[in-house]
Amino acid sequence: MIKKFSGFLSGCLSLLLVLSTLIVQSHAEAQQQAIVFTNVNVVPFDRERILAGQTVIVRDGRIAEIGPAEKTEVPAGALQIDGRGKYLMPGLADMHVHLYPGAGAPDDLASQQLQLFLANGVTTIRNMIGKPEHLLLRDRVAKGELLGPTIYTAGPPLLGNNVPTPEAAERIVAEEKKAGYDLLKVHEGLSPEAYAAIVATANRVGIPFAGHVTATVGLKRALDAHQTSIEHLDGYLQALVADDSPVKPTGSQVVLGPVLEHIDESKIPALAAATRKAGVWNDPTLTLFKLVVSDATPEDLLKWPEMQYVPAKMRDAFAKQKQSTLGDPAPAAERQRYISLRNKMLVALHTAGAKLLIGPDSPQFFLVPGFGTHRELESFVEAGLSPYAAIEAATRNPAEYFAEFMKTPRDFGTVEAGMRADLILLDANPLQSVANLSKRVGLMVRGRWLPESELRKMLENVARLNASNTQGSMGKADFSGTWSLDKANSEGLPPGMDQLMTVVVTGDKLSLETKLITEQGEQVVADSYTLNGQEVEFSPKTPDGKIGKGKRTAKLAADGNSIDVVEQVTFDSPEGAVTIQTTRKWTLSPDRKTLKIDMTIDGPNGKQTLKRTFIKK
Ligand SMILES: [Zn+2]
Numbered sequence: 001m002i003k004k005f006s007g008f009l010s011g012c013l014s015l016l017l018v019l020s021t022l023i024v025q026s027h028a029e030a031q032q033q034a035i036v037f038t039n040v041n042v043v044p045f046d047r048e049r050i051l052a053g054q055t056v057i058v059r060d061g062r063i064a065e066i067g068p069a070e071k072t073e074v075p076a077g078a079l080q081i082d083g084r085g086k087y088l089m090p091g092l093a094d095m096h097v098h099l100y101p102g103a104g105a106p107d108d109l110a111s112q113q114l115q116l117f118l119a120n121g122v123t124t125i126r127n128m129i130g131k132p133e134h135l136l137l138r139d140r141v142a143k144g145e146l147l148g149p150t151i152y153t154a155g156p157p158l159l160g161n162n163v164p165t166p167e168a169a170e171r172i173v174a175e176e177k178k179a180g181y182d183l184l185k186v187h188e189g190l191s192p193e194a195y196a197a198i199v200a201t202a203n204r205v206g207i208p209f210a211g212h213v214t215a216t217v218g219l220k221r222a223l224d225a226h227q228t229s230i231e232h233l234d235g236y237l238q239a240l241v242a243d244d245s246p247v248k249p250t251g252s253q254v255v256l257g258p259v260l261e262h263i264d265e266s267k268i269p270a271l272a273a274a275t276r277k278a279g280v281w282n283d284p285t286l287t288l289f290k291l292v293v294s295d296a297t298p299e300d301l302l303k304w305p306e307m308q309y310v311p312a313k314m315r316d317a318f319a320k321q322k323q324s325t326l327g328d329p330a331p332a333a334e335r336q337r338y339i340s341l342r343n344k345m346l347v348a349l350h351t352a353g354a355k356l357l358i359g360p361d362s363p364q365f366f367l368v369p370g371f372g373t374h375r376e377l378e379s380f381v382e383a384g385l386s387p388y389a390a391i392e393a394a395t396r397n398p399a400e401y402f403a404e405f406m407k408t409p410r411d412f413g414t415v416e417a418g419m420r421a422d423l424i425l426l427d428a429n430p431l432q433s434v435a436n437l438s439k440r441v442g443l444m445v446r447g448r449w450l451p452e453s454e455l456r457k458m459l460e461n462v463a464r465l466n467a468s469n470t471q472g473s474m475g476k477a478d479f480s481g482t483w484s485l486d487k488a489n490s491e492g493l494p495p496g497m498d499q500l501m502t503v504v505v506t507g508d509k510l511s512l513e514t515k516l517i518t519e520q521g522e523q524v525v526a527d528s529y530t531l532n533g534q535e536v537e538f539s540p541k542t543p544d545g546k547i548g549k550g551k552r553t554a555k556l557a558a559d560g561n562s563i564d565v566v567e568q569v570t571f572d573s574p575e576g577a578v579t580i581q582t583t584r585k586w587t588l589s590p591d592r593k594t595l596k597i598d599m600t601i602d603g604p605n606g607k608q609t610l611k612r613t614f615i616k617k
Contacts (some may be wrong), residue, residue, distance in 0.1 A: 040083025160189020327533025
């Protein structure tokens with residue numbers, strides 16, 4: 001008994017010893033080497049100014065000290081980063097993000113997205129539609145298990161269909177709070193009663209709410225309820241319609257048509273002041289709506305360099321979204337007026353002291369995580385704000401937003417002692433131009449220094465993960481299906497031949513099973529192509545069972561509607577090696593019901609051309 005007890009005790013002791021070693025180790029890790037930026041121009045974003053010749057000391061993930069270089073001692077053994085001629089500013093926050101699915105397994109979509117943000121200097125994000133896995137992602141980043149921007153996440157969206165009644169609102173709001181989400185996303189279709197119940201419950205349980213202003217709720221109710229942030233400038237243009245207008249706005253977020261003639265711009269300052277008074281913040285998603293109404297074609301937009309960093313499926317979705325706006329566009333003057341009114345409203349909000357946030361709503365409508373953040377900053381400047389005001393909406397403002405609504409001390413968004421060490425080191429002054437935000441030397445995220453070379457590697461990694469289907473684009477065709485030979489429209493068929501093909505395309509892999517029926521009988525041949533344009537070796541088999549040596553490249557055309565396969569096969573024969581060169585071009589008809597395969601076979605017997613047509617079954 002005693003023995004057993006002492007055994008148990010020593011077991012406990014050794015466990016304790018192990019634990020305490022772990023604690024010491026992790027403490028030692030936290031007490032990491034100090035990192036010091038020397039002689040740097042600090043752009044603190046507490047107000048519009050630059051502090052030249054500073055020493056900035058980072059320790060344990062926080063800014064420990066800032067002071068003039070001549071008065072601030074660099075700790076012994078610190079890693080020094082030469083800041084001469086460079087600018088140190090806070091990392092960016094992107095306040096309207098949609099996280100991909102995933103909990104951050106290596107190279108899963110969510111982890112790719114985190115890399116895209118970091119590679120663009122984004123060190124904080126607000127996820128505007130959350131799932132349980134995003135809570136996990138948030139916590140893993142916070143614990144340092146995963147490198148990424150600090151995450152705040154909304155819960156699943158509150159929509160008219162899932163929150164039909166005040167009772168449902170009470171239940172769902174309480175559930176989302178209990179699940180640990182940071183805020184609620186109010187979305188489309190809510191009734192005024194359901195919205196009121198969301199507001200009351202959110203205030204009672206203590207969770208902020210932000211999001212759309214659906215037409216049924218209207219801007220006045222959202223301001224009265226102190227919705228923490230309004231996305232997309234929802235409700236503003238509708239509120240500017242003259243009181244005596246004979247035309248009423250529709251429920252659409254995009255305000256076009258005759259109602260535009262009845263916008264009363266003299267209402268703008270009062271509306272901006274009311275927003276300021278209500279303490280409601282705005283994330284206008286300017287770029288998104290400019291893209292929605294622009295004349296740019298999907299093909300134009302797919303040429304943006306950042307398209308290489310998203311999956312082909314997403315590019316297709318972007319293209320479809322844009323295509324759907326091009327059918328019957330409103331007159332150009334109307335669309336310009338719509339955009340200019342949004343820009344005027346934004347400037348008026350800023351002038352009135354209402355707070356603004358940068359959050360482009362990526363990934364949607366050609367807005368790629370991180371890259372979209374920069375496009376939105378450009379849009380703020382284009383609308384008439386200074387670079388300082390624009391960048392403030394992506395640094396200090398978001399930090400104040402969370403401090404105010406989460407009731408926590410503000411701990412990022414400015415370069416000051418005590419702040420989380422989320423910093424961007426630039427080669428150029430960001431207050432001169434927001435384009436200078438891309439002239440990075442490196443990024444610090446939670447005290448971890450990532451030189452630009454490392455950020456480039458992240459981008460290359462994400463590009464590589466999506467490269468297998470970079471050829472996929474607008475209207476990418478899918479060759480999958482069962483195809484039967486259309487003999488009447490084929491040339492060079494041996495007598496009595498028939499053919500049935502089953503094609504399955506997954507990612508860049510095309511698998512193919514061909515049933516050949518000839519006078520000699522039936523034969524099934526399986527094959528597969530990797531459609532990435534790279535040469536692969538394979539071992540072809542002749543009908544009489546000989547194994548040869550083959551090289552092949554298969555490539556999906558940029559429009560996604562055709563495939564080129566080039567093959568060279570060598571067989572041994574009694575007369576010596578025989579080489580046959582084959583090309584095949586697969587072309588899908590626009591209605592995708594007909595597949596043509598044109599072949600050339602160049603071998604010892606000369607060159608032959610064959611044409612096959614298949615009909616989808
Ligand atoms: Zn959104």
